[in-house]
Amino acid sequence: MTPMKEDYLKIIFELGGSHKKVSNKEISLGLGIAAGSVTEMISKLADEGLVVHEPYAGISLTEKGQKYAAELVRKHRLWETFLVDKLHYNFADVHSEAEILEHQTSDRLATALDSFLQHPDHCPHGGVIPSANGKFPDVTHRLLADADDGEKVELERFLDNHELLTYLEELGLRPQEQVTVIRHEPFEGPIVIQKENNDQEINVSYKASHNIFIEPDTAQENKD
Structure with a gap:
């Protein structure tokens, strides 16, 4: 299987x-x-029995596709964890190294x-690490782009993309941080957020906001 199909x-x-x-659109972003x-690529993966594509409904993994994907993700994220925790790589710089190592x-x-690594369950950018048998817990698939103005959320995880992770590091954002969504700028403009206990506004690009997964701010919920 080609690296592009695996991606x-x-x-x-x-x-x-x-x-x-x-x-x-989600895959494209x-x-x-x-x-x-x-x-074009989804058509090829469907022909190989790895995905199911229902026009106007979306794409999902078959059992075969999920098993293959979980194995790749597991190895990739274990190496990312090793590189960050043991070799002290910057968390934005491990993706390309892990891409090579996972195949070997x-x-x-x-x-x-x-x-x-003492059985880590998450990689440095918040992604779940599947178990050896391909099992993994349910995680949120709600995006920062979908948050409401004024909503307090936790940045749960980031998509594993070098360009994205570098960009988010430059903004000073990390998984498990609590932020407040201030506003959505119009015409696919940035999402403006503030970190907890910080008045500085941070502009997160439209594209990046579709690559950041969020969950409710449980600390705020408990306080309420």
Whole structure:
């Protein structure tokens, strides 16, 4: 399987394609490619029995596609965790290294790496690490772009994309941070947010806001 096909399977997995339909637009924004290219590749993956594509409804992984994607994601995120935690890589710089390492990693090595890292359940950018049998807990698939003005949320995880992670690091944003959504600028403008206990406004681009997953601010909910 080509690296490009694998990238598609991983992005569909990360966008929730194991449990729901994912749109061409979400995949296009996640991979940073034209929508026409997405349509062509999805057709190829469907022919191979890796995805199901229902016109006007969306794309989801088949059982075969989910198993393959979970294995790739597991190995990739274990290496990202190792590089950040043990070799002290910057969390925005590990994606390309992990892309190479995941393809050279046997199941035995992945198991040993998991044990050495004491069985992490999340990678540095907040993504869930599937277990050896492909199981993983339910996670939110709500995007920062979908948050309401005035809503307090937690930045749960970021899509695994070097350009995105570099951009978010420059903005000073990390997973598990609490922020307030101030406003959505019109015409696909940025989402303006503020960190907890900080009055400085941060502009998050329209594209990036579709690559950041959020969940309700539980600390705020408990306070209320």
